[in-house]
Amino acid sequence: MRIGFFGTPSFALASLQAIHAAGHEIALVIGQPDKPSGRGNAVSQPPTIAYAAANGIPTLQPVKVRVPEFAEAIEAARLDVGVVVAYGRILTPRVLAAPRLGCINVHGSLLPRWRGAAPIQWAVLSGDTESGVCTMRMEEGLDTGPELLRRVTPIGARETAGELFERLAPLGAELLVETLARLETLTPVPQPTEGVTWARPLEKADGHVDFSLTATALDARIRGLTPWPGAWALFRGEALKVLEAIPAPGGDALAPGELGRGGLVGTGEGALQLLKVQMPGKKPVSGADFMNGARALGAILG
Numbered sequence: 001m002r003i004g005f006f007g008t009p010s011f012a013l014a015s016l017q018a019i020h021a022a023g024h025e026i027a028l029v030i031g032q033p034d035k036p037s038g039r040g041n042a043v044s045q046p047p048t049i050a051y052a053a054a055n056g057i058p059t060l061q062p063v064k065v066r067v068p069e070f071a072e073a074i075e076a077a078r079l080d081v082g083v084v085v086a087y088g089r090i091l092t093p094r095v096l097a098a099p100r101l102g103c104i105n106v107h108g109s110l111l112p113r114w115r116g117a118a119p120i121q122w123a124v125l126s127g128d129t130e131s132g133v134c135t136m137r138m139e140e141g142l143d144t145g146p147e148l149l150r151r152v153t154p155i156g157a158r159e160t161a162g163e164l165f166e167r168l169a170p171l172g173a174e175l176l177v178e179t180l181a182r183l184e185t186l187t188p189v190p191q192p193t194e195g196v197t198w199a200r201p202l203e204k205a206d207g208h209v210d211f212s213l214t215a216t217a218l219d220a221r222i223r224g225l226t227p228w229p230g231a232w233a234l235f236r237g238e239a240l241k242v243l244e245a246i247p248a249p250g251g252d253a254l255a256p257g258e259l260g261r262g263g264l265v266g267t268g269e270g271a272l273q274l275l276k277v278q279m280p281g282k283k284p285v286s287g288a289d290f291m292n293g294a295r296a297l298g299a300i301l302g
Helices: 010-021 047-054 068-076 093-097 119-125 161-182 215-224 287-294
Strands: 002-007 025-030 035-037 042-044 081-085 103-107 130-137 147-154 231-235 238-248 264-266 271-278
Touching (some): 025 047, 068 093, 081 161
Parallel strands (some): 081 103
Antiparallel strands (some): 035 042, 264 271
């Protein structure tokens, strides 16, 4: 098939590599514009654009997608199908209708749960026990299109959003290859109207830990915020990063946010064991070493 691939981050790269290896003709790779990144704010290409450039595939990186010029470029490519994987922009009905067989999407959740921009993170931080990937035919609504195929996988008891991301990317790529092979014979299944949840984009402020929540809820939340935006709490006016924690016995007498012996911290119900934390400008240390070094017994994380 002659494919236009819309995708930007490393999650999308796995799918691009898979369909390229499967022998499909990649006519265009469309990604978001280059952006500054890293400590030096050096401008870098998205992973998908870098891969396309290395393999001689034409690319587009439009600043605006809701303009006639972009739709005209997609129509001129004479595509059989458009594949959209974590592109990060809303496509117009004209663009969606340009390929002969329309556009399909690879989404990192079990739709209709977690429609939106950050489905993997929200599945973990909400305490879901399973996740997966879906392919669907795209329509104008956000992640509302009928489903084609899906794969289900359990979320590990200690799995972070970053770790689940790394597992779902190749799973989505495999599902995409199968979907394309069967595209003209698959029967799309409309999504149910019940069970819809929304995965809004995460912000830095979402990492602020609220110790009035239960230890179980905080455990899931910290894992869902890893690696970005990361969980943090204020300690003596500075942001203490909570890199790893686990529910633990023995902290029933601690108030929410109160630091106890051995790296325990009180919550709304139960206690957390701080396994790894990091102060600004310092190396990560165990919760117990942090407690000893900072003489933090009885201090309150806020």
